[in-house]
Amino acid sequence: xxxxxxxxxxxxxxxxxxxxxxxxxxxxxxxxxxxxxxxxxxxxxxxxxxxxxxxxxxxxxxxxxxxxxxxxxxxxxxxxxxxxxxxxxxxxxxxxxxxxxxxxxxxxxxxxxxxxxxxxxxxxxxxxxxxxxxxxxxxxxxxxxxxxxxxxxxxxxxxxxxxxxxxxxxxxxxxxxxxxxxxxxxxxxxxxxxxxxxxxxxxxxxxxxxxxxxxxxxxxxxxxxxxxxxxxxxxxxxxxxxxxxxxxxxxxxxxxxxxxxxxxxxxxxxxxxxxxxxxxxxxxxxxxxxxxxx
Numbered sequence: 001x002x003x004x005x006x007x008x009x010x011x012x013x014x015x016x017x018x019x020x021x022x023x024x025x026x027x028x029x030x031x032x033x034x035x036x037x038x039x040x041x042x043x044x045x046x047x048x049x050x051x052x053x054x055x056x057x058x059x060x061x062x063x064x065x066x067x068x069x070x071x072x073x074x075x076x077x078x079x080x081x082x083x084x085x086x087x088x089x090x091x092x093x094x095x096x097x098x099x100x101x102x103x104x105x106x107x108x109x110x111x112x113x114x115x116x117x118x119x120x121x122x123x124x125x126x127x128x129x130x131x132x133x134x135x136x137x138x139x140x141x142x143x144x145x146x147x148x149x150x151x152x153x154x155x156x157x158x159x160x161x162x163x164x165x166x167x168x169x170x171x172x173x174x175x176x177x178x179x180x181x182x183x184x185x186x187x188x189x190x191x192x193x194x195x196x197x198x199x200x201x202x203x204x205x206x207x208x209x210x211x212x213x214x215x216x217x218x219x220x221x222x223x224x225x226x227x228x229x230x231x232x233x234x235x236x237x238x239x240x241x242x243x244x245x246x247x248x249x250x251x252x253x254x255x256x257x258x259x260x261x262x263x264x265x266x267x268x269x270x271x272x273x274x275x276x277x278x279x280x281x282x283x284x285x286x287x288x289x290x291x292x293x294x
Contacts, residue, residue, distance in 0.1 A: 005028065005029060006031070007030050007062070007063045007064075007065065007152060008058050008063070008064050009032050010066045010077070011066055011067035011068040011073075012032050012033075012040050014231065018127065018130040019130050020032055020043050022130075022133040022155050022156050023152070023155050023156065026151070029049075030047075030049065031058075032049070032050050033051060033054050033057035037050075055083045056086075058086050062090075062091065062092065063092050063152060064091060065094045065095075068097040069097065070103075070240060071169075072099075072103075073097065074095055078107065078110055078111075089115035090115065090116070092116070092119070092149055093116055093117065093119070094118075094149060094152075095107060095119070095120050096121050096137070098169070098172050098237065098240075098244075101166035101169040101170045102166070103169070104140060104165055104166045104168065105165050108120075108141065118141060119139055119141035119146060119168070120139070120165065120168035120169050121137050121138065121159065122137075122171075123138075126233050127232040129157065130156070133155065134158065137156065137157045138160060138167075138168040138171040138175070139159050139162060140161075140163055140165050140166055140168030140170070141168070143161050146159065173241060173248055174245075177245050177256065180241075180262045180263070181258050182214060182216045182217075183216055183280060184262050184265065186214075186220055186221050187284040189217075190224045190225055190284065191284070191291070200224070201225060204222065220281035223279060224284040228279075229281060229282040230279060232279050233279060234278075234280065235266060235269055235270055235276055235278050235279065238266055242263035243263065246259060246263060268286055269282060269283060269286040273289065
């Protein structure tokens with residue numbers, strides 16, 4: 001275990017809560033804080049400590065982990081004078097939220113002025129990966145800093161250093177483009193099989209191990225054919241990530257036509273079908289409406 005023992009995790013939602021559980025299983029003394037206090041109660045029963053304010057939560061921490069909705073939420077924390085004044089030189093901040101690369105670089109610069117190291121380390125794997133401790137963790141920042149917190153990150157998944165500050169968030173945007181486009185393809189394949197008279201479950205079994213196989217095919221294809229859209233990854237966050245992807249592409253003078261098309265479909269699902277709180281596999285419902293099947 002690292003010499004950096006005391007960990008504070010801020011943001012105990014669908015992903016943050018199981019990540020916190022895995023940190024405790026690995027033996028780390030853990031303080032948790034969430035804007036909605038009821039979300040930390042199960043973790044407190046399991047042995048975590050909590051506080052009334054976020055500023056109190058980071059007192060004495062060696063490592064601060066944020067798992068929030070976006071870069072704006074993380075930035076709001078840093079803009080709170082009481083919170084910022086509670087940060088001590090020598091801390092390591094790991095932002096595991098999904099944000100824009102520019103947000104990560106701004107966070108890193110602001111924290112460096114207080115002698116606090118920063119990593120942007122967004123994750124992929126959904127709630128199942130968070131629960132199993134198998135998340136893909138894309139780490140941007142200094143490699144030497146990542147090495148100091150390697151055992152902490154490994155308690156939650158598989159960390160890989162991908163480049164300088166902001167590179168973790170850039171890789172997460174690439175990940176989200178692949179996820180969204182693959183969900184779209186799996187939805188079309190599932191609907192084609194279903195309406196053509198084939199068993200979608202048998203289709204998934206037949207494709208297992210082939211070039212078309214994927215976690216999305218097996219997990220989200222099952223969700224689609226069963227109509228189970230209880231959220232593991234929220235559609236509203238998928239849209240947020242796709243918007244960030246296209247903003248980053250625009251800054252690089254790149255056109256991503258498939259990503260843009262899928263982004264527009266998620267917007268329709270959310271704004272016209274009230275799908276914001278559904279799992280992102282609910283893009284299948286947009287496809288069914290497009291075909292007059294709902």
